[in-house]
Amino acid sequence: MNKLKLNPSSITFLAILVCLPLAYELFINFHIGGIELFKEFVISAFNPKINNEIIFTLVKRLNETFLIAFSSWLISIIFGIFFGILSSEIFYKILNLPIFLRSFLNLFLTFIRSIHELIWGLILMQIYGINFSIGIIAICLPFIAINAKVFSEQIENINHKTIESIKQINGTKSSTLLTLVWAPILKTYKNYGLYRLECAIRSTAVLGLFGVGGIGTSIFLCFQTLNFRELWTYLWGLAFLIIISKELLKKFNLSKTSEKFLTYFIIALFCISLFSLYFFVYFIFNKNAIPFNSINNFLISNFSLISYDFLKLLLETIVLCLLSTGITISFPPICILIFNNKIGIKIIRSISFLFRLIPPPVLILILLMFNDPSISLAAITLGLHNAAITSKLLLVNLHNQDNKQYIAMKSLGVSKRSSWLLGSFVKQANSYLAYCAYRSDIIIRETAILGVIGSVGLGWQLQESLSSFAWEEVIIILFAYSSIAIIGELINGKIKSNLA
Amino acid sequence: MNNKFFNFKKILLTSAIFFSSLYLPLNANSKVLRIGAIPDQNQEVLDKRFNLFSKELSKSLDVKVKYIPVINYVAAVTGFRTNDLDLVWFGGLSGVQARLQTPNSIVIAQRDIDKEFKSIFIVNKKLKLGPISNKNELKKLKNLRFTFGSENSTSGRLMPEYFLNDAGIKIKDFKGKKAGFSGSHDATIALVNGGAYDAGALNKQVWENNLKNNPKRTNNLNLFWITPDYVDYHWVAQGNLDNRFRKGFTKELKSTILNLDIKNIEHKKILDMFNAKKFIEAESSDYKYIEEIARKLKKIR
Numbered sequence: 001m002n003k004l005k006l007n008p009s010s011i012t013f014l015a016i017l018v019c020l021p022l023a024y025e026l027f028i029n030f031h032i033g034g035i036e037l038f039k040e041f042v043i044s045a046f047n048p049k050i051n052n053e054i055i056f057t058l059v060k061r062l063n064e065t066f067l068i069a070f071s072s073w074l075i076s077i078i079f080g081i082f083f084g085i086l087s088s089e090i091f092y093k094i095l096n097l098p099i100f101l102r103s104f105l106n107l108f109l110t111f112i113r114s115i116h117e118l119i120w121g122l123i124l125m126q127i128y129g130i131n132f133s134i135g136i137i138a139i140c141l142p143f144i145a146i147n148a149k150v151f152s153e154q155i156e157n158i159n160h161k162t163i164e165s166i167k168q169i170n171g172t173k174s175s176t177l178l179t180l181v182w183a184p185i186l187k188t189y190k191n192y193g194l195y196r197l198e199c200a201i202r203s204t205a206v207l208g209l210f211g212v213g214g215i216g217t218s219i220f221l222c223f224q225t226l227n228f229r230e231l232w233t234y235l236w237g238l239a240f241l242i243i244i245s246k247e248l249l250k251k252f253n254l255s256k257t258s259e260k261f262l263t264y265f266i267i268a269l270f271c272i273s274l275f276s277l278y279f280f281v282y283f284i285f286n287k288n289a290i291p292f293n294s295i296n297n298f299l300i301s302n303f304s305l306i307s308y309d310f311l312k313l314l315l316e317t318i319v320l321c322l323l324s325t326g327i328t329i330s331f332p333p334i335c336i337l338i339f340n341n342k343i344g345i346k347i348i349r350s351i352s353f354l355f356r357l358i359p360p361p362v363l364i365l366i367l368l369m370f371n372d373p374s375i376s377l378a379a380i381t382l383g384l385h386n387a388a389i390t391s392k393l394l395l396v397n398l399h400n401q402d403n404k405q406y407i408a409m410k411s412l413g414v415s416k417r418s419s420w421l422l423g424s425f426v427k428q429a430n431s432y433l434a435y436c437a438y439r440s441d442i443i444i445r446e447t448a449i450l451g452v453i454g455s456v457g458l459g460w461q462l463q464e465s466l467s468s469f470a471w472e473e474v475i476i477i478l479f480a481y482s483s484i485a486i487i488g489e490l491i492n493g494k495i496k497s498n499l500a
Numbered sequence: 501m502n503n504k505f506f507n508f509k510k511i512l513l514t515s516a517i518f519f520s521s522l523y524l525p526l527n528a529n530s531k532v533l534r535i536g537a538i539p540d541q542n543q544e545v546l547d548k549r550f551n552l553f554s555k556e557l558s559k560s561l562d563v564k565v566k567y568i569p570v571i572n573y574v575a576a577v578t579g580f581r582t583n584d585l586d587l588v589w590f591g592g593l594s595g596v597q598a599r600l601q602t603p604n605s606i607v608i609a610q611r612d613i614d615k616e617f618k619s620i621f622i623v624n625k626k627l628k629l630g631p632i633s634n635k636n637e638l639k640k641l642k643n644l645r646f647t648f649g650s651e652n653s654t655s656g657r658l659m660p661e662y663f664l665n666d667a668g669i670k671i672k673d674f675k676g677k678k679a680g681f682s683g684s685h686d687a688t689i690a691l692v693n694g695g696a697y698d699a700g701a702l703n704k705q706v707w708e709n710n711l712k713n714n715p716k717r718t719n720n721l722n723l724f725w726i727t728p729d730y731v732d733y734h735w736v737a738q739g740n741l742d743n744r745f746r747k748g749f750t751k752e753l754k755s756t757i758l759n760l761d762i763k764n765i766e767h768k769k770i771l772d773m774f775n776a777k778k779f780i781e782a783e784s785s786d787y788k789y790i791e792e793i794a795r796k797l798k799k800i801r
Contacts, residue, residue, distance in 0.1 A: 037690050037694060125575060125579075130575070130582065217539070224542070225541060225545075226687065226717075230543070368691055460678070467573060
């Protein structure tokens with residue numbers, strides 16, 4: 001018998017094992033008590049509320065959402081590239097800087113990434129009060145850190161031989177660096193950067209904003225009062241915005257534009273971002289920061305958090321993250337493998353679009369109509385939402401890749417599924433798995449907004465401490481989140497080096 | 501290539517317009533009375549309620565009034581503390597939290613119904629638990645899955661938890677040694693009705709609204725217990741309004757709110773949106789009791 005070898009493809013499929021305990025718990029907790037409400041939710045999707053007032057509000061909110069999403073996307077891409085270069089090994093090799101600076105920066109970026117934008121918003125608000133910029137900065141902070149990770153990983157993939165050969169030319173250090181990183185940055189920007197706009201729009205939609213609104217507030221409030229018809233009006237509006245912005249971006253067919261044009265484009269974006277950053281900084285320092293005494297209280301606090309079964313919550317959060325990551329990794333390739341035909345793919349696309357569109361808090365409430373609150377339920381909610389996102393990326397990459405091998409295998413008589421697996425998916429497995437690793441970071445911070453309703457994990461405690469204004473507790477919990485993220489990062493690194 | 505640069509210019513122009521429009525809210529006038537509210541209703545109701553209210557205030561006080569929506573209770577309290585909101589419609593608990601964090605703030609008014617607010621406990625019918633008359637019987641809820649509403653809600657969390665504690669039930673006595681937070685009163689109804697939770701507590705007004713307008717959603721529910729009266733929602737204003745606007749402004753503001761008359765058609769619209777017949781005088785001392793309970797339950801530290 002062949003021994004199972006661990007490689008990116010097998011790891012992708014092995015992750016499905018998390019479904020065993022999950023399915024068991026979901027099965028024993030199953031009930032149909034909420035079927036009426038579920039029906040109402042589904043019917044409302046086809047019968048959203050439409051009247052003059054709501055359309056007016058919708059257009060206004062969509063406008064705000066797009067403005068916020070667009071500016072945070074721009075800023076986070078540009079600064080993501082900047083920090084991506086700073087946190088890549090090549091930067092330190094070429095400039096001969098001590099490598100510990102890189103570890104330090106990476107640790108810092110992981111910390112920034114691991115905290116949900118909503119929490120960033122609330123923290124920034126404590127210091128600067130309600131204002132428009134806070135909403136954008138709150139989205140930008142974790143997005144910059146995520147983009148930095150994506151860009152730095154792509155830069156790391158540069159062949160060492162290339163580095164050496166370019167070094168031989170003896171150019172200035174900065175031009176060597178630029179020559180090296182330019183190509184991977186452009187490639188990542190083309191493959192990934194544009195897709196981030198959808199993320200920014202979605203994130204704005206979940207976040208709502210501080211004092212301005214945005215469609216997030218409307219979605220959240222309708223969901224809170226279970227006004228499903230109104231909720232669907234806003235959700236379809238959001239879907240419309242996502243689709244329209246995607247179509248608009250497609251018009252800038254990047255692969256056909258010249259490098260020179262792209263260079264100008266990126267320089268222009270950079271100028272705009274610098275300008276906006278200047279504006280934010282000016283605004284923030286112009287307005288006197290409000291004294292925030294809780295940090296002092298933190299030093300004299302008696303760490304009463306130990307009494308909250310803190311370790312148990314921490315463990316629950318870790319389990320929740322692991323289970324959801326398992327689903328996120330394994331569901332998309334398995335679904336594509338099983339339904340590998342035109343109609344099947346179309347159905348997967350539409351379902352995953354819906355799961356991306358419906359914010360996780362709404363999703364978990366709907367799932368609670370059929371199940372009791374448990375870690376498994378929270379995990380499947382987060383897992384499905386994130387799998388919808390990874391599946392989109394996987395489908396796009398599969399579509400763009402060269403299919404010669406797949407066609408060759410099929411014409412040799414290998415079954416359609418096997419040839420897809422061995423001819424098509426294998427080539428994507430590595431980058432897919434790498435992308436899922438970024439997703440796991442996002443999953444960690446998403447537990448912060450999901451834990452409450454399912455009453456699991458640190459999210460529950462975080463919301464409780466936030467709403468009691470117990471900042472010393474909030475700080476401890478945020479550190480716990482970051483520690484989980486950092487440990488996750490270490491494990492990811494280990495797995496990656498083993499695979500290499 | 502020229503064609504592309506044309507596009508490039510277009511991009512630059514569009515971006516410039518985007519960014520300039522972004523900063524419009526920053527040039528807000530400081531002579532504007534900014535009102536806010538805890539987000540406990542859906543968008544349509546909140547917008548209508550506070551836009552009508554703003555119009556009325558603006559008319560009778562002769563100042564610009566702007567309603568600023570906030571995303572949650574914490575944001576409302578913080579917005580008030582950071583002086584970004586001048587007048588806020590708070591719940592009992594959030595109002596006390598806001599006043600403790602904002603020295604000199606003033607309680608302006610409450611609704612007639614806020615003096616005798618009540619919460620109710622509901623249970624899923626499958627448990628076959630009948631209504632109780634004595635609070636000590638709340639012990640029957642032990643070892644059940646229990647959910648509150650929002651973490652900072654007075655009627656959906658604070659007072660129910662207080663009455664539970666009073667009857668000798670701690671959160672740890674529930675199944676899973678924890679209670680859930682559904683996020684809102686309506687969600688509590690949905691989750692207990694659906695069976696995800698066995699029991700829950702919520703605002704009596706929302707319950708009655710659902711019984712009347714959405715009886716389907718309460719099919720599987722039994723009313724378990726109605727709590728005694730307590731005080732809830734109130735208007736809280738900053739203490740510096742007289743300095744910012746004019747002498748006696750706070751007094752004028754207070755009398756405008758208290759003088760809303762149900763016989764006046766315009767006023768009736770506003771009062772209906774607030775589910776009230778009128779606004780009445782309120783003192784910060786009315787909420788001392790809420791503060792004590794909140795301190796006991798560590799919602800205020």
